[in-house]
Amino acid sequence: EPEVTQTPSHQVTQMGQEVILRCVPISNHLYFYWYRQILGQKVEFLVSFYNNEISEKSEIFDDQFSVERPDGSNFTLKIRSTKLEDSAMYFCASSEQGRGETQYFGPGTRLLVL
Amino acid sequence: QQPVQSPQAVILREGEDAVINCSSSKALYSVHWYRQKHGEAPVFLMILLKGGEQKGHDKISASFNEKKQQSSLYLTASQLSYSGTYFCGTRSGGYNKLIFGAGTRLAVHP
Numbered sequence: 606e607p608e609v610t611q612t613p614s615h616q617v618t619q620m621g622q623e624v625i626l627r628c629v630p631i632s633n634h635l636y637f638y639w640y641r642q643i644l645g646q647k648v649e650f651l652v653s654f655y656n657n658e659i660s661e662k663s664e665i666f667d668d669q670f671s672v673e674r675p676d677g678s679n680f681t682l683k684i685r686s687t688k689l690e691d692s693a694m695y696f697c698a699s700s701e702q703g704r705g706e707t708q709y710f711g712p713g714t715r716l717l718v719l
Numbered sequence: 720q721q722p723v724q725s726p727q728a729v730i731l732r733e734g735e736d737a738v739i740n741c742s743s744s745k746a747l748y749s750v751h752w753y754r755q756k757h758g759e760a761p762v763f764l765m766i767l768l769k770g771g772e773q774k775g776h777d778k779i780s781a782s783f784n785e786k787k788q789q790s791s792l793y794l795t796a797s798q799l800s801y802s803g804t805y806f807c808g809t810r811s812g813g814y815n816k817l818i819f820g821a822g823t824r825l826a827v828h829p
Binding site for chain 1: 806808
């Protein structure tokens with residue numbers, strides 16, 4: 606069964622450093638998402654991406670964040686200058702269509718900012 | 720706005736039933752239920768769409784009251800594997816994003 610994959614599984618970085626989180630969505634899916642989950646809390650929407658552009662973003666997704674689909678398979682989340690409060694589990698998700706379709710989550714990248 | 724889930728936590732013995740509720744102050748297009756085990760990604764369980772269509776799990780059922788903007792997840796004859804945190808994610812209007820509730824922790828004991 607096709608799965609969303611994410612790399613790395615864990616990332617430790619120093620405050621102020623840039624990180625890039627990578628995702629490979631399910632191959633025939635057209636909509637891509639990033640969510641994050643701070644330890645012990647709920648899953649929060651960051652951004653959705655369709656047709657090579659951002660379709661929605663949350664208040665969390667400020668100028669420090671960017672997303673890109675550099676090729677036909679990868680979908681990346683970049684945090685330009687990490688802060689302590691960026692420490693969280695970051696999940697990538699994808700769906701075949703937009704509304705009314707299941708979003709399948711990847712295993713996540715645990716980011717720790719020191 | 721984030722949907723409200725209740726209860727916050729449930730403890731069951733194997734074989735017992737549970738109901739988890741999710742309500743929203745906004746009109747809903749769809750409700751998505753996920754289960755998350757500690758340290759793992761949310762796993763899709765069920766989606767309920769406006770208009771009555773339902774897709775998902777054969778051992779877990781759910782309802783969606785569009786007028787009341789509420790959904791309930793029914794776990795019957797619970798198994799140890801049902802333990803985890805259950806999240807409802809809601810979609811409103813023309814948006815694709817899921818807004819998740821705070822979660823309901825379910826623990827099933829032998």
